[in-house]
Amino acid sequence: MMNEEKKLQVKDLTISFRTINGKVQAVRDISFDLYKGETLAIVGESGSGKSVTSKAILGISAGNAIVENGEILYDGKDLLKITEEDFHAIRGDKIAMVFQDPLSSLNPIMRIGKQLTEAMLLKNKANRKESRKKLDESMKRIETDVKTVGMSGVSGDFDFRQLVKEQAKFELPYSNAHASAVAADKACEDLLLSIDKEVDIDFAGDCAELVEYAQNSVDRFVVKDAEAMKALCSRIKSESKTLAALRRKKNNKKADVTIDTTTLREITQEIKDLLDAALAQDTPRFFHYACHTMLEKQPLDDLPAAELNEITKDSADCDIMVKFKSQIEGILRYSSERSLEGMEKAIAQLDAASAAFAGDMPPEAEAKKLWTETSKAVEDAIDPYETVKDSAAYTFKVSLQNALSTYYDGIKRNASEEKRFARQTARYEAKVARGRTPNGKVAPLSLVDLDMAQDAIAHILSNMKQQFVERTEKVKGFDFKDRAEKYVAWMRDTAMAENHILTKSVAKDDAIRIMEQVGISEARKRYRQYPFEFSGGMRQRIVIAISLTANPDILICDEPTTALDVTIQAQILELINGLKKKRNLSVIFITHDLGVVANMADRIAVMYAGKIVEYGTAEDVFYSPAHPYTWALLASVPDLDSKGKTLEAIPGTPPNMIYPPVGDAFAARNKYAMDIDFEMQPPMFKISDTHYAATWLLHPDAPKVEMPEIVKDRIARMHRKAGEE
């Protein structure tokens, strides 16, 4: 399950807020990684810094927030250091967020439909542009590298772009029509059921919805017979109109009428049969078709998907493709050798820099020169064919520059600051000598701790070196065939994105489908309504739908289901889980509901007073919790079997973070607290490879403490249940 690819890395993040009463330390030195396709749940009570962390990732911290330390690495960028302009490309598109409060995240004067499709259309345009740029770069690099290596190229008329374009030509209309067909089928089924059970039907509305879906399902690989579908649709339309008119008459008691739904039933059944037949067909393999077209140099025969699949089954492994892949393999091998060399050089350079910056610091000009050289060496070591940019090498230049400037600026500023301080102290003392008691004390305003700044530089260098050393080992063990496959797949995806043209009507269909997925009935009608016409739960669902339309890389959910009731909550969680699987989405899920966490999370980080106190897989945290705060959380929620026992409430309230406690922040509310908990912060103790907790109880010298009975009982019960099934 665990994927090695790190999507997001948060390192030593510390955030404070400036307030009138002083500096509130909201997040204190937290680090975590988010892997591709996993859900990381952040659990904690309000004020523990969950939302602050997620907002920092998205670059939307409040105005009075100060990022004191740390890095957030995503796709080769440090999100804490990039400009607002660069953030526009990431926010919402790559990293999306579902907010807690649905009221404030919708525009009150825009129709829901517009709000849903607006981002889709804009993003689609931007995505196509970006994909084109990426693919151009990649193609150019391949071309030059092929020349440098001196490989024999693939035959001249092989055009990868053209190939994918051919594929896209079939696949895009198909996927849309197929989805419509599925929806139409469902609508038919519902309508038939309602007719059979003689429930009151909204004839005009239900049928209009069905017709829209059915008409969209016409495609050469879905419902092929457009004429038949059109005829059926117009028949059902007129029939439903007649029935609706009859219903009106009956309601007004103007005449004694009977509503006969037999004809309607027959037509619906016919449409359903047509759709069922269409959906029962084999799934077409579009890449094979495209290869086939390229080889044969003539358009595809007009045959059903099953036959085409048979005809084209060998075309994906044709000579040209194999050659192309082996060529890519060669280039990748060459490039990684070059990067390996670069890394060795960079390691030497990093060692030299470390030596230079240890002990007495060199003068600024020399340091600048060293910075240029080192960062160049590091940049040369980057393999340009990497599609996942999870290395610190990408941000090395900027972070080193920042650390250096902190140090050297500090030297300059400290002198004047010290002078000012000395002057003020002298004045203060003079006043005291004259027998007065001046208000307040004099303190230095912004003295930079030079030792700490120097440590930061050393840390950046050693961290980079360590990463390179690890990476060298990894590169030596590469399977280049596999990498070539992956690279070609990446190229295909990029080219697909380049060709993915979203029209307004397709965007509307997509939006309505997503609205239905999040459990909004009568989506087609709702699509044209304004936010005030929706209830709170509905609005929350719209907000979730909006963030899902953008098709992000990382989805941050900040208590998305807290305001919803269980059935809808279960639906939404299923939806997010389904999307996560389908799109290999990484999710950061913030919540305080432990039941929801158990449902969603692959890994869990428990936060308290701005620190991560326990960090591990869902099984680790639920079946063998180690931190007293986690125990307390588990003990304070009733589950379905805990009738009659008193719940163990956590006494007191979280600490005031203007004056963060010296020791463990939870000590004051913790009945297991020891003396040391009040004096010193516990470090992260490693329990297993995946499980960490920050509590002194795990120290080898600590007395052995058992978790509370109620938690123990519950874990035993969970094990029993798991064993039974």
Place this chain on the structure above:
Amino acid sequence: MAEDREVVLKVENLSQYFKLGPGAVNKAVDHVSFDIKKGEVFGLVGESGCGKTTTGRSIIRLYDITGGNVWFKGKRIAAGTLDYKEAIKAAREELKTCTDPLRKDKLAEIIKVNTEEMAAAKRDHKNADRKLVNEIQMVFQDPIASLDPRMTVRDIIAEGLIIQGEKNKEVIDAKVHKMLETVGLVAEHASRYPHEFSGGQRQRIGVARAIVMEPSLIIADEPISALDVSIRAQVINLLNDLRKNMGITILFIAHDLSVVKYFSDRIGVMYFGKMVELADSEELFRHPFHPYTRSLLSAIPQPDPYYERNRKRISYNPVADHDYREEQPSFKEVLPGHFVLCNTEEYERYRREAGL
């Protein structure tokens, strides 16, 4: 356990309709009946918009109810006219076409009786004993919005007493301090303002404001939904203590089923204004009969990753799950003390499923 205890609150065919426009009516609560016995906790669950809160508010007379009766300690404290009106209307319709003189007399009799009862209901509703109604108090959902930010805690808690005519400051102060201690706060807190308290403490103030009137029934409308996890347990334990020590009866409205099960003796499940199932809490979880209850129970998230990964949600589709062509459903007792909204066919099926 609550078999032979005195019935404190009896709700009969309670209906609360809201007019939406010409001819359009929102049946927020539609013929709901239940009773609550002394000292028990009655849980009311259902999805948002199903009428749980409206039921609570109708009982405490925040709305004038459309139909049905609410009996509290044997006295009628609220009554609506819907059912009488409908009976009269139906009788008049029939009278127009009726030819049988015997039947005609009968219909005239029906109209007369219903008109009289309607007048009685109106009278009772208007002249309901305020002192008695005061014995029902409410705890609201949002502890931030339900406390006036410009009143001190003492003023908030004492307001009800003052309205009731209590003038002696010493008595008021003594009562306020006693209540604060009962809910786990200290007397010094009386002079503070609500914003100086944490969420859990604010909800305690809300509870103190309710119990200072010495109620015999508290309607707790989602008292813990807006609170933090670590604080919820504090409030639940507080309500539990009140019930044990003061013998208060509680109508507990919530959508978190694990909490409702933990806290309630009996549970009523509502769906779109109708009560669909009512039973002992253990019994309800053991034998959920109505498909909506089943779907609701299958959606409860549990703090257990293994269970969660294997949990299958049952979805509820009112059209597919029921067949009401032949006979409309009514509230029937399937097992002793276990009521379900069903028709005869479903009733038989549920009985079979239960092994009867």
